[in-house]
Structures are given as C-alpha cells and as structure tokens.
Amino acid sequence: MAEYGEWNRKGASLSDVTAEKEYKVDRDFIIKGINAGKLEYRDGSVWGNPYIKILRHQLEEYIASELGPEYLAKASGKIELRKVKKEIAEIEQQLSELQIRKAGLETKKAELEKIMKK
Numbered sequence: 001m002a003e004y005g006e007w008n009r010k011g012a013s014l015s016d017v018t019a020e021k022e023y024k025v026d027r028d029f030i031i032k033g034i035n036a037g038k039l040e041y042r043d044g045s046v047w048g049n050p051y052i053k054i055l056r057h058q059l060e061e062y063i064a065s066e067l068g069p070e071y072l073a074k075a076s077g078k079i080e081l082r083k084v085k086k087e088i089a090e091i092e093q094q095l096s097e098l099q100i101r102k103a104g105l106e107t108k109k110a111e112l113e114k115i116m117k118k
Contacts, residue, residue: 006055007042015044016052019059023075025067030054033062 006012014022016030030052033039039062042053064072 007053011056013042013053013055014059016054019054022079023059023063023072025059025063027052029066030059033059033066038062038065 016027019025019030020027030039030041034041034052034054039054039058044051044053060072060076063075
C-alpha cells in the first residue's frame with residue numbers, strides 16, 4: 001500500500017504513458033497489474049485526454065516479479081543515464097553562459113583600466 005504523502009512526492013508517481021517510455025511496458029501490462037491488485041492507481045485527465053497515474057516503486061516491484069530483475073535493472077540503468085546526460089547538458093549550458101558573462105566583465109575591466117590610466 002502507498003505510504004502517506006507518496007502520491008504527492010516528486011518522482012514517486014508516473015503516468016501510464018511515462019511508464020511506457022521509461023520501462024517499455026504497455027498499457028495492458030499496467031492494467032493487468034491493477035486488476036491483479038499489485039498496482040494502486042488514480043485516474044487523471046489533461047485537456048480531455050485520460051491517463052492512469054501509478055506509483056513508481058509499485059511498478060518497479062511488479063516489473064521485477066513479472067519480467068525479471070534483469071529487465072528492471074536494464075530499464076533503470078537507461079533512466080539513470082538519461083538523467084545524468086540531461087544534468088550534464090544543463091551544467092554545460094550554465095558554464096557557457098558564465099564564460100560569456102566573464103568575457104564581458106573582462107572587457108569592461110580593461111576599458112575601465114584604460115580610462116583610469118589617462
């Protein structure tokens with residue numbers, strides 16, 4: 001069963017569409033888990049498009065029991081790699097912005113030193 005506040009915790013729940021992308025399981029697999037009582041769910045709708053919201057840890061346990069822990073490890077590894085690559089890209093973007101800012105400050109400093117020497 002879900003812990004108190006688990007549905008509201010960031011990253012603890014995901015939609016059926018996200019589960020399909022991250023874990024490569026189809027909607028029928030998720031519905032089978034719901035019908036078996038292995039997965040808790042909540043219905044949702046965005047712009048009139050319905051979706052199923054499920055808890056990540058329950059889905060991972062269900063995948064491990066049905067498809068094997070190797071399948072889950074492979075999927076989890078891909079998810080972690082994607083997160084790390086995204087974080088690296090964000091840091092590189094910040095670095096380039098800071099380098100541009102640094103170059104601007106250095107030119108401004110050089111101009112001020114030039115003015116002060118006169």
